[in-house]
Amino acid sequence: MNSKIRIGIISTAEIAHKVCLAINSSEYAEVYCVASRSLEKARQWADAHNIKIAYGSYEELLDDPNVDGVYIPLPTSLKKEWTIKAANKKKHVLVEKPLPGADSSQCMEDMIKSCEENGVQFLDGTMWLHSLRTQVAKQKKQELGKVLKVTAAMTFKAPNEEWLQGGNGRTNKNQEPQGCLGDQGWYPVGAILFAFDYELPKFVKCLSYKLNKVDTIIEFSGFLEFSDERYAYFDCGATFPHRSFVDIVCENGQIRIDDLVGGFGRTGNFNAYFENYVGSERFFVDDVQGKEEVVKVDACNHTVKMIDTFANIIQSKKTDHSWHHKSLTTHQVLAALFRATQRVGENVQIL
Amino acid sequence: MNSKIRIGIISTAEIAHKVCLAINSSEYAEVYCVASRSLEKARQWADAHNIKIAYGSYEELLDDPNVDGVYIPLPTSLKKEWTIKAANKKKHVLVEKPLPGADSSQCMEDMIKSCEENGVQFLDGTMWLHSLRTQVAKQKKQELGKVLKVTAAMTFKAPNEEWLQGGNGRTNKNQEPQGCLGDQGWYPVGAILFAFDYELPKFVKCLSYKLNKVDTIIEFSGFLEFSDERYAYFDCGATFPHRSFVDIVCENGQIRIDDLVGGFGRTGNFNAYFENYVGSERFFVDDVQGKEEVVKVDACNHTVKMIDTFANIIQSKKTDHSWHHKSLTTHQVLAALFRATQRVGENVQIL
Numbered sequence: 001m002n003s004k005i006r007i008g009i010i011s012t013a014e015i016a017h018k019v020c021l022a023i024n025s026s027e028y029a030e031v032y033c034v035a036s037r038s039l040e041k042a043r044q045w046a047d048a049h050n051i052k053i054a055y056g057s058y059e060e061l062l063d064d065p066n067v068d069g070v071y072i073p074l075p076t077s078l079k080k081e082w083t084i085k086a087a088n089k090k091k092h093v094l095v096e097k098p099l100p101g102a103d104s105s106q107c108m109e110d111m112i113k114s115c116e117e118n119g120v121q122f123l124d125g126t127m128w129l130h131s132l133r134t135q136v137a138k139q140k141k142q143e144l145g146k147v148l149k150v151t152a153a154m155t156f157k158a159p160n161e162e163w164l165q166g167g168n169g170r171t172n173k174n175q176e177p178q179g180c181l182g183d184q185g186w187y188p189v190g191a192i193l194f195a196f197d198y199e200l201p202k203f204v205k206c207l208s209y210k211l212n213k214v215d216t217i218i219e220f221s222g223f224l225e226f227s228d229e230r231y232a233y234f235d236c237g238a239t240f241p242h243r244s245f246v247d248i249v250c251e252n253g254q255i256r257i258d259d260l261v262g263g264f265g266r267t268g269n270f271n272a273y274f275e276n277y278v279g280s281e282r283f284f285v286d287d288v289q290g291k292e293e294v295v296k297v298d299a300c301n302h303t304v305k306m307i308d309t310f311a312n313i314i315q316s317k318k319t320d321h322s323w324h325h326k327s328l329t330t331h332q333v334l335a336a337l338f339r340a341t342q343r344v345g346e347n348v349q350i351l
Numbered sequence: 352m353n354s355k356i357r358i359g360i361i362s363t364a365e366i367a368h369k370v371c372l373a374i375n376s377s378e379y380a381e382v383y384c385v386a387s388r389s390l391e392k393a394r395q396w397a398d399a400h401n402i403k404i405a406y407g408s409y410e411e412l413l414d415d416p417n418v419d420g421v422y423i424p425l426p427t428s429l430k431k432e433w434t435i436k437a438a439n440k441k442k443h444v445l446v447e448k449p450l451p452g453a454d455s456s457q458c459m460e461d462m463i464k465s466c467e468e469n470g471v472q473f474l475d476g477t478m479w480l481h482s483l484r485t486q487v488a489k490q491k492k493q494e495l496g497k498v499l500k501v502t503a504a505m506t507f508k509a510p511n512e513e514w515l516q517g518g519n520g521r522t523n524k525n526q527e528p529q530g531c532l533g534d535q536g537w538y539p540v541g542a543i544l545f546a547f548d549y550e551l552p553k554f555v556k557c558l559s560y561k562l563n564k565v566d567t568i569i570e571f572s573g574f575l576e577f578s579d580e581r582y583a584y585f586d587c588g589a590t591f592p593h594r595s596f597v598d599i600v601c602e603n604g605q606i607r608i609d610d611l612v613g614g615f616g617r618t619g620n621f622n623a624y625f626e627n628y629v630g631s632e633r634f635f636v637d638d639v640q641g642k643e644e645v646v647k648v649d650a651c652n653h654t655v656k657m658i659d660t661f662a663n664i665i666q667s668k669k670t671d672h673s674w675h676h677k678s679l680t681t682h683q684v685l686a687a688l689f690r691a692t693q694r695v696g697e698n699v700q701i702l
Contacts, residue, residue, distance in 0.1 A: 148590070148591055149572075149586065149591060151502065151504075151584075153502075155600075156641075157639050205558075205696065207556075207558075207574050207582070207584075208576070208580065208582050210580060221500075221582060221584070223558050223574075225559070229559065229561060231558070231559050231572060233502075233558075233572070233584055233586075235500065235584075239499070240499055240500060240600050240605075241600060241601070241602075241603065241604050241605050241637065241638070241639040241640070241641065242637070242639065242640050242641030243598075243600070243605065243637075243641065244641065247594075249506075249591050249592060249594070250592070251592075252592065253592050254591075254592050254594065259641070286592065286593070286594075287592070288508050288592040288593065289592070289593050290507075290592065290593030290594065290595065290610070345556065345696055345697070345698065346696070347696065
């Protein structure tokens, strides 16, 4: 099939810049149009990104019959509404994480149900899952036997006090109900579930959390207990230096990815937004004695690879519900962790 | 001072082999004699290690006026008795960890009090604290600002099922009341306290633990909360592949030591007992953006450095109570963690 999948971008959020470049870098997709609540803003953004069509409302974009799929980087509180509207218009949906429904998975279930009923793909924006490195790591993981324990983190230091105290979408619960738990925490929680093949934990615990001046989570550490006494620990937030890793401890060795989400090599932070992302070329596998092997992989822009996945599913005309399961599972765990802040240290079950 | 400090070794435990070699490698000390409960065994071990004097009882060794200090690698349940007896004979004491008194620090306080009253040094066998790398890491830590969070681990995979199920001193609570919590857990707990400058946590939690067939701890994970909402997490045991690290997250960057205890480079496990230990030549410092710097250090045998510390204190005739504080603090935290197994997930205070 020669023609590229045509993607419409709904909203001109900061992250849309990065994903727009990725869409146009994919050999299977192109940015076809962009919509903003103001036509002027949409036109301006379209011009800056060399996009021909700009709409002054999200509805108009959804009504365009040439749009195959949409990318939704709206604030979390608006994601459900526009995902369901898009699905009802038979548009495939790529939604930026975290997913809505801070303390339950009902929202998510509604979104996915709507996509499945309309026969369209639902995919969340977890780019690292699509990298070449992740495929190799998954293979290595299988070779190392049962996963026994996982430790993961995603933290960065807020660029300034105003940012930390609610001046950014991530730190204002009106836009991001879970705050940094959802935003940064999506990655370590997703990495833990990846390691445990998306098995749901028996229960989760909030070990510690911090709120900013507008009562939004800016730091979190949690514990997950899986079947058969297997555990995971993670932390996330905007109060520590940049860390982004997962350690997967298996029966016969361990896998360590020390720049899970990136940026540029190990120097991540916000560079991923504004620099050409080349991805990491290696991860570590230690044997049971602790002897380290550096596993070399082909570098790739994992956001482009994510677009490839999305476009290939659309082209194939066969939706892949395994992605729905991954999104839902990750969200269910985050929702339980969010509820766990009300009972620090106690076991909270997945609903 | 030209003459070497004369050290007597009390018991011929497995670890005594390693420490005997280290003592004789120190330019400040020498192994002067060894004692076992059987003269034959002591003589045999002395011959194998080129030691002139062998005693068939610990008392005889303590009565030898030429002995300056003793090294005590006895099972944990016997350490208090022989430490106090040694101190009363005015011998300086180097005691293998963990320290006795599984669930309270009273034993430890008695031991230290006895050493202080007798004007002799008390030092536990935490070798990594004496390495050149630790000195450089400590300096780097100070440059990175306040310590906010620490993650650490010490695990290895039991060589076989019999070993795991009580066939080794570490896995039999009659010899090692805290099992692998004391034995392996001593390192990550000590590393956490090193990072927090030996401040005691406000409380600790046992998050998970496992017992073997003889009810001895073989796996443990715990959480420590320090003042000002600073945290630490660790795990230890004999059920996972070899891991031995500490990550110290500070305000302006982080320090990662990925082979804290060693072995030989990163391939640790039991090699440290039987091979010439050369130590690690590097650790990692990441800046606030996550950019990694490899810090090169002079390799050293940290057990030899520990002997140097012990011998230098004895030669100086001035005991250093900061080591007493480090031992006591580490033991207090382990005792609280041990008590915490009775109330998994709950906050337990240091006594």
